[in-house]
Amino acid sequence: MDRDRLTAFTDGVLAVIITIMVLEMRPPHGTGLKDLVALWPVFLSYVLSFIYIGIYWNNHHHFFQLVKTVDGAILWANLHLLFWLSVVPFATAWMGENHFAAVPTALYGASLLMAAIAWYVMQLVIIHRQGDASPLRRALGADIKGKISPVIYLIGIALAFFSTIVSDLLYLGVALMWLVPDRRVEAAILASEKAARK
Amino acid sequence: MDRDRLTAFTDGVLAVIITIMVLEMRPPHGTGLKDLVALWPVFLSYVLSFIYIGIYWNNHHHFFQLVKTVDGAILWANLHLLFWLSVVPFATAWMGENHFAAVPTALYGASLLMAAIAWYVMQLVIIHRQGDASPLRRALGADIKGKISPVIYLIGIALAFFSTIVSDLLYLGVALMWLVPDRRVEAAILASEKAARK
Amino acid sequence: MDRDRLTAFTDGVLAVIITIMVLEMRPPHGTGLKDLVALWPVFLSYVLSFIYIGIYWNNHHHFFQLVKTVDGAILWANLHLLFWLSVVPFATAWMGENHFAAVPTALYGASLLMAAIAWYVMQLVIIHRQGDASPLRRALGADIKGKISPVIYLIGIALAFFSTIVSDLLYLGVALMWLVPDRRVEAAILASEKAARK
Amino acid sequence: MDRDRLTAFTDGVLAVIITIMVLEMRPPHGTGLKDLVALWPVFLSYVLSFIYIGIYWNNHHHFFQLVKTVDGAILWANLHLLFWLSVVPFATAWMGENHFAAVPTALYGASLLMAAIAWYVMQLVIIHRQGDASPLRRALGADIKGKISPVIYLIGIALAFFSTIVSDLLYLGVALMWLVPDRRVEAAILASEKAARK
Numbered sequence A, B, C, D: 001m002d003r004d005r006l007t008a009f010t011d012g013v014l015a016v017i018i019t020i021m022v023l024e025m026r027p028p029h030g031t032g033l034k035d036l037v038a039l040w041p042v043f044l045s046y047v048l049s050f051i052y053i054g055i056y057w058n059n060h061h062h063f064f065q066l067v068k069t070v071d072g073a074i075l076w077a078n079l080h081l082l083f084w085l086s087v088v089p090f091a092t093a094w095m096g097e098n099h100f101a102a103v104p105t106a107l108y109g110a111s112l113l114m115a116a117i118a119w120y121v122m123q124l125v126i127i128h129r130q131g132d133a134s135p136l137r138r139a140l141g142a143d144i145k146g147k148i149s150p151v152i153y154l155i156g157i158a159l160a161f162f163s164t165i166v167s168d169l170l171y172l173g174v175a176l177m178w179l180v181p182d183r184r185v186e187a188a189i190l191a192s193e194k195a196a197r198k
Helices: A003-024 A033-037 A040-063 A072-097 A102-130 A135-140 A144-159 A164-179 A183-197 B003-024 B033-037 B040-063 B072-097 B102-130 B135-140 B144-159 B164-179 B183-197 C003-024 C033-037 C040-066 C072-097 C102-130 C135-140 C144-159 C164-179 C183-197 D003-024 D033-037 D040-063 D072-097 D102-130 D135-140 D144-159 D164-179 D183-197
Strands: none
Touching: A003 A040, A003 A072, A003 B003, A003 B040, A003 D003, A003 D072, A033 D102, A040 A072, A040 A102, A040 A164, A040 D003, A040 D072, A072 A102, A072 B003, A072 B040, A102 A135, A102 A144, A102 A164, A102 B033, A144 A164, B003 B040, B003 B072, B003 C003, B003 C040, B040 B072, B040 B102, B040 B164, B072 B102, B072 C003, B072 C040, B102 B135, B102 B144, B102 B164, B102 C033, B144 B164, C003 C040, C003 C072, C003 D003, C003 D040, C040 C072, C040 C102, C040 C135, C040 C164, C072 C102, C072 D003, C072 D040, C102 C135, C102 C144, C102 C164, C102 D033, C144 C164, D003 D040, D003 D072, D040 D072, D040 D102, D040 D164, D072 D102, D102 D135, D102 D144, D102 D164, D144 D164
């Protein structure tokens, strides 16, 4: 089955998610600088979520260059991921509107956690389907970032009830960790292209 | 005429439908866990509709691999399907916000029923256009799932006035029935690819 | 320059337009059948606009099969068309929410009129750029539908201040006229493909 | 890495941005011509922003014809640009709803300024990655428009506190300056195509 329609649909959903989040940033009623500045928690939440969706798109882009064919299981694993990412705007709005209150901050972490789990499941499904010679498995290696992230989200969720600023810094830290381009996959793509050219 | 622009447009519309549904999940005004938990009917409705749109996208993806050329009739049959799918977010929001009340639950079933009928009409149009050797007709076989689904929706709509939970379980049941990948079509694709390679 | 990115962007915009219109159909506050039925003007407006956007997408799909290369002027003529089509959801909502009141009905006609003019301008720009041998000009012929439509819209706008139902029937009539597939263009595509194959 | 998925995703985001802006144009509550006319600041703001997003899409379309391969840095430079463009609907709505008040008009200019800076950064990243023989650098030449625009935005932001009409005319002036197609890049594309054909 064709991979391109899966990636095109994913791009469409992520493009809508990343853009409708800004609809939650309602223009303030007043017109003073003060009214604008009061929106800072909404804006910061939006920035963080924009970066997260950007990271997922980026990684999706990378991964699926190592996935040439897809089947029903991969389609659904991908839709499962998109589902949890589609919950992120909801969690973002709740957290931003309530100045990083405890439960909204925990929910935000939970939406990231679920997306991370969905990503991991998708990875497993693809590797299982690619079999022993899976180029994705070789590219992932120990996949330390993928294993650490859910743990940090969990800590962030738990700490939200004590100090939401620590939670937010943890969420930000994971984002920064992933912002560094995934050299493992880039190297594997180059290697497989080299092999193909021979 | 070119199939690819039809599938690209369909992907775009489904991507927007699946994503804007979440906009109906307004963040609660309070910030307690209680406020979040109170949203469960909205959330469940969203999950069910997400699965349904996912199924339609999935099946669309499969079907159009057996449809190489499209004409005006197929374009409109497809737009007709997209119309009824675009009504699903409306029905989802009404049902979710009103805790699965009778009429909203019936309307939700009606939107699924209309989409199923539109799908069936599209199938007929494509098979008619492909003629006797239609690979789609051969792939569909008796099309039992396609024929049973509308009947179950009708029962669900009628039962909504007595017990909405039964209706919802019926809608869920149809979704689960379709979640199983359509092996008929997958097999037909493999067969036609094998034939093409010879 | 590449045509494909123009058509892909147009598909994206039209997919969003056709889908966000349904967001204007707010679920009613009550849960009775009566509450649902009260939405009929909103629903009918939505249906009509869905058909119109579908027609534009359909015709766009047809036309650009005869346009192999695009330049800045065509890009902007196309964006100009998309602008007026993006106003349609606004006019649709205003007309639907106000039960086809006079000024909203006239505005709806005006949005259709502007889109028709923008389409006509785009046609001129493309034909001018294709030069004397323009396959599009040959395909269009006398372009009677394209010339009649704006006249009917104008009549509809004027009559809105006397009888909005007549206006709405005129708008519907134009839609039905265009629903008939554009055999001129289809024939021209077939002819040019035949010529190319020789 | 593949350029096409970057441009497709960008098209998706820009298509959503350009279309959701119209959602901010809420239909008026009254049904008179007066109620419609009262929306003129909202409408004008929308027109200006539509043109701006159109210009960015147009220029993006042109530029990436000279960019054959992308890496992580280019992906993120592009996402950074999309972020600031996604803020434009917010600034547009605030400015329009408040009849071009001072701070909203300044914020609108600031959103344009940030997008311009993001564009410039993206340009630098691409040219750096293409190395000495960068076809983009040759195509850009002195890049006078790119260097003047941020300066005019800055002046517009400062003047917003004295006369917002002057600011708005400055923003409009920059838009008109860019509306003229970028002949430098078009010429460079033709030249590189000619070279490739040899």
